[in-house]
Each structure stands twice: as structure tokens, then as C-alpha cells.
Amino acid sequence: GENVEQHPSTLSVQEGDSAVIKCTYSDSASNYFPWYKQELGKRPQLIIDIRSNVGEKKDQRIAVTLNKTAKHFSLHITETQPEDSAVYFCAASIGGNEKLTFGTGTRLTIIP
Amino acid sequence: KAGVTQTPRYLIKTRGQQVTLSCSPISGHRSVSWYQQTPGQGLQFLFEYFSETQRNKGNFPGRFSGRQFSNSRSEMNVSTLELGDSALYLCASSLVGTARMNTEAFFGQGTRLTVV
Numbered sequence: 696g697e698n699v700e701q702h703p704s705t706l707s708v709q710e711g712d713s714a715v716i717k718c719t720y721s722d723s724a725s726n727y728f729p730w731y732k733q734e735l736g737k738r739p740q741l742i743i744d745i746r747s748n749v750g751e752k753k754d755q756r757i758a759v760t761l762n763k764t765a766k767h768f769s770l771h772i773t774e775t776q777p778e779d780s781a782v783y784f785c786a787a788s789i790g791g792n793e794k795l796t797f798g799t800g801t802r803l804t805i806i807p
Numbered sequence: 808k809a810g811v812t813q814t815p816r817y818l819i820k821t822r823g824q825q826v827t828l829s830c831s832p833i834s835g836h837r838s839v840s841w842y843q844q845t846p847g848q849g850l851q852f853l854f855e856y857f858s859e860t861q862r863n864k865g866n867f868p869g870r871f872s873g874r875q876f877s878n879s880r881s882e883m884n885v886s887t888l889e890l891g892d893s894a895l896y897l898c899a900s901s902l903v904g905t906a907r908m909n910t911e912a913f914f915g916q917g918t919r920l921t922v923v
Binding site (some may be wrong): 726728729731737738739740741744747784786787789790791793794795796797798799800 | 819836838840842849850851852854857862863897899901903909911912913914915916917
């Protein structure tokens with residue numbers, strides 16, 4: 696089955712700097728890659744997603760890149776703010792299959 | 808439009824007991840998935856229901872089961888509870904995408920189960 700690895704497990708950056716979180720997946724049939732943000736005590740919420748027919752997607756300060764050949768995808772957050780502090784999860788799934796396989800999460804801390 | 812609703816929010820049970828958790832999806836969403844979240848294992852897929860049928864199943868023992876009703880509401884049941892079942896149980900609903908494209912999964916607030 697699918698396996699998703701996520702690095703780093705913790706990340707601290709100065710406010711205003713950029714943060715990058717990387718994930719690799721094992722199943723070449725996966726074609727949907729969402730990123731979720733989970734604040735303490737709250738539900739995971741989708742912040743951005745990318746499909747296999749696209750190499751990069753951007754939404755304001757957040758961007759995701761996908762390299763299908765290498766089977767890895769990354770989340771980039773620019774101009775970080777204190778409210779970006781949370782746990783971020785990457786995930787992968789195969790079209791038509793609602794099952795999401797998650798990475799182990801990255802705890803991002805923004806230092807004021 | 809109301810979000811995904813899970814009840815109850817918190818539960819404390821004793822080893823050996825059973826428990827039933829409920830999930831009401833977003834109106835119009837026909838797929839409901841369940842996940843177990845623990846500090847050590849992260850988010851693990853339990854199963855997914857669509858049109859009252861289990862379509863996918865994760866690697867959990869048979870003590871974990873679920874069902875879906877005609878209005879898409881779903882329940883999951885855990886029998887013979889063990890201490891290791893203590894976790895946050897999340898359900899997620901989604902519109903069913905095409906065979907090639909999935910759609911966003913919206914999560915509920917979760918049910919925090921503590922087994923003592």
C-alpha cells in the first residue's frame with residue numbers, strides 16, 4: 696500500500712522567513728496530494744492541494760510543488776506569521792479512492 | 808452550510824466495553840471516512856463508506872467496525888476496548904470525485920476517546 700514520509704518532524708523559523716516541508720510517496724498511482732493544517736485542539740483543515748497533472752500551485756503565501764518522477768512534493772510558506780504555527784500534514788491518495796495516507800506531521804513554530 | 812459534526816466530543820470508557828461514535832457529513836457529501844489520530848501513529852485510515860457500503864478498509868482489527876445510513880450519516884463501533892484504543896477519532900466527508908480526481912475531505916472536530 697501507499698506510504699508517505701514527511702520531513703522534518705519539527706521546524707522553527709523566524710517570523711518573516713520561509714518554511715519548507717517535504718514529503719515523499721511510494722505509490723506511483725497516487726494523483727492527489729492535499730496539505731492539512733491542524734492547530735492545537737482543532738480539526739485538520741485543507742490549506743492547499745495539488746493534482747498530478749500540475750507541477751506547482753500557489754495561493755498567496757502558500758505554494759506546493761510536485762515532482763512525479765521523484766515521487767515527492769513540498770509545501771512552501773513564505774513571509775511566515777505567528778498564526779502559521781501549527782502541525783502540518785501531507786497526504787496522498789489515488790483518484791476514485793477517498794482513502795488518504797498521511798505523513799507523520801511537521802510541528803511548525805514561528806518565532807516572533 | 809453546516810460542517811461535519813461528530814458526537815460525542817469526549818468519551819471515557821473502561822477496558823472491555825464497547826463504544827459507538829457518530830458522524831454527520833456535510834449536506835450532499837456521500838463519502839464518509841474515519842481516521843484514528845494518536846501522537847505516536849499520526850493519522851491512520853480506518854475505513855470509508857459510500858452509499859451505505861464500505862469501500863475501503865485500513866489495517867485495523869475486526870473490533871473496529873462501521874456503517875452508513877441512507878442519509879449518509881455514519882457510525883463507527885469499537886468493541887472490547889483496549890487501553891491502546893485511546894485516541895482522537897476523526898471523520899471526514901467528501902463529494903465523490905471522478906475516477907481520476909479526488910475532492911477535498913472536510914474533517915469533523917473529532918471524538919476524544921479515553922480508555923481506562
